[in-house]
Amino acid sequence: MTVEIAGGLDSFGLTHPGKVRANNEDHFVIATLRKSLALEHTSLENMGSFDGMQGSTARLFIVADGVGGRPGGELASGTAVETLLQFLTRTVGCFNTVNVEKENAFLISLDLAVQAAHYRIQEELGAGGHSPSTTLTMAALIGPRAYLVHVGDSRAYYLHRARLRQLTDDQTMGQFMVDAGAWSEEQAARAGIGSNLTSALGGSEMTPRIGLVDLTPGDTLLLCTDGLTKHVSDEQISGVLESEASAEEKARRLVDMALESGGTDNVTVVVARMNG
Amino acid sequence: MIQKKVCMVGLFGVGKTCLVQQFVHSMFSAKYHSTVGVKIDRKIVSLDGREATLILWDLAGRDGVEDITTTYLRGTHAILYVVDGTRRETYDQVFELRDLARGVAGDIPSAVALNKMDLNEHWLLKSKDEQALADLGWHAFRTSAKTGEGVESAFTWLAREAVAAGEKSG
Numbered sequence: 001m002t003v004e005i006a007g008g009l010d011s012f013g014l015t016h017p018g019k020v021r022a023n024n025e026d027h028f029v030i031a032t033l034r035k036s037l038a039l040e041h042t043s044l045e046n047m048g049s050f051d052g053m054q055g056s057t058a059r060l061f062i063v064a065d066g067v068g069g070r071p072g073g074e075l076a077s078g079t080a081v082e083t084l085l086q087f088l089t090r091t092v093g094c095f096n097t098v099n100v101e102k103e104n105a106f107l108i109s110l111d112l113a114v115q116a117a118h119y120r121i122q123e124e125l126g127a128g129g130h131s132p133s134t135t136l137t138m139a140a141l142i143g144p145r146a147y148l149v150h151v152g153d154s155r156a157y158y159l160h161r162a163r164l165r166q167l168t169d170d171q172t173m174g175q176f177m178v179d180a181g182a183w184s185e186e187q188a189a190r191a192g193i194g195s196n197l198t199s200a201l202g203g204s205e206m207t208p209r210i211g212l213v214d215l216t217p218g219d220t221l222l223l224c225t226d227g228l229t230k231h232v233s234d235e236q237i238s239g240v241l242e243s244e245a246s247a248e249e250k251a252r253r254l255v256d257m258a259l260e261s262g263g264t265d266n267v268t269v270v271v272a273r274m275n276g
Numbered sequence: 277m278i279q280k281k282v283c284m285v286g287l288f289g290v291g292k293t294c295l296v297q298q299f300v301h302s303m304f305s306a307k308y309h310s311t312v313g314v315k316i317d318r319k320i321v322s323l324d325g326r327e328a329t330l331i332l333w334d335l336a337g338r339d340g341v342e343d344i345t346t347t348y349l350r351g352t353h354a355i356l357y358v359v360d361g362t363r364r365e366t367y368d369q370v371f372e373l374r375d376l377a378r379g380v381a382g383d384i385p386s387a388v389a390l391n392k393m394d395l396n397e398h399w400l401l402k403s404k405d406e407q408a409l410a411d412l413g414w415h416a417f418r419t420s421a422k423t424g425e426g427v428e429s430a431f432t433w434l435a436r437e438a439v440a441a442g443e444k445s446g
Contacts, residue, residue: 101351103281103351104279104281104331104351105279107316107318107331108279108318108329108331111318146313148313158312158313165312166312167312167313169309178307179305179306179307179309180305180306181306181307209315210315210316210317211312211313211314211315211316212313212314212316212348213312213313213314214313214345214347214348
């Protein structure tokens with residue numbers, strides 16, 4: 001699935017079940033939200049006042065990794081993405097340029113959108129200890145500003161001037177223990193429960209993290225599930241994103257690298273590059 | 277409900293994220309994570325029987341004042357400048373930070389958190405330093421993101437000032 005906007009953005013998303021699992025519990029979305037007024041015929045003379053209403057857009061990028069086994073995990077990630085899109089279609093319509101007056105309300109609405117998805121998953125798929133749940137990482141790109149919402153261990157990265165930075169912190173037991181000073185990074189990687197989620201949509205704990213970053217031409221965003229990051233290092237990711245290839249070529253290369261390194265999990269990537 | 281945007285501003289590693297985490301989640305992490313862009317948190321505070329939502333913008337710290345991304349400060353209602361009391365240069369540069377922020381955000385309520393007060397043996401600030409802030413009309417709070425000391429007071433004071441300023445301006 002691809003969205004290409006001349007002079008603006010080159011983006012591509014790709015998902016693969018991997019080489020071990022029979023089903024794919026990941027989902028992704030690349031979408032454009034448009035609020036526009038297309039004037040057809042008018043007696044008005046002051047047309048300049050309508051300039052800001054024609055063609056302003058917000059772009060959404062989402063990845064979600066379902067947990068809970070077939071068919072629950074797939075349903076959980078699908079429900080999360082669907083609910084988020086429904087919620088944001090209703091609320092983002094009034095916020096499609098960076099506007100400091102409306103920005104606070106928009107940030108709160110992002111939080112509310114994730115809460116809505118969380119409760120819908122619990123209502124439809126159950127809320128017990130082993131009920132289906134899902135990670136979710138979303139970027140809403142409005143003007144140069146990328147608003148991020150994150151739950152679980154899917155990740156968002158940002159390549160700026162050849163430097164790769166991770167925008168999200170994994171919400172896992174391993175990361176929790178490292179942050180608490182109880183485990184080293186190596187202990188967290190070795191421990192069986194290290195990859196258990198401490199926060200997930202539909203799970204018993206759900207703590208969405210929200211952030212933002214201003215992008216400049218040439219910057220690249222990457223959203224991915226842990227099927228990529230458990231096999232492909234940050235250095236390798238950086239190497240792919242720094243190349244001159246298209247977003248589609250980069251996405252395909254990243255998924256291929258995960259598969260070549262074992263492909264033990266579903267793998268999903270969304271690459272979006274601000275054209276310079 | 278009243279909503280107020282509060283920006284956390286300070287150089288790299290002064291404890292901005294830890295102060296927010298302590299205030300919002302009553303948590304302290306010993307492991308340092310540098311912030312990329314801005315992390316957003318919110319907390320509802322009760323002010324004299326009224327509630328206000330603080331939307332906390334935790335701006336990435338930088339090595340120098342010139343590296344701070346000022347576009348994030350637009351529309352903020354209050355600023356909490358953060359100084360690491362064990363690193364003298366973070367105090368020295370807070371005056372320049374204030375000039376920079378005022379250029380974007382105007383004359384809005386602000387306070388200074390003199391953070392890491394739990395590190396007594398490494399504390400470098402003198403009483404005259406705190407007096408210098410007071411002489412400039414700055415309200416300074418000694419804080420510890422680790423123990424929580426002074427954290428609630430700093431944010432609550434700033435929230436009250438931001439709400440009062442909003443009411444004054446109509």
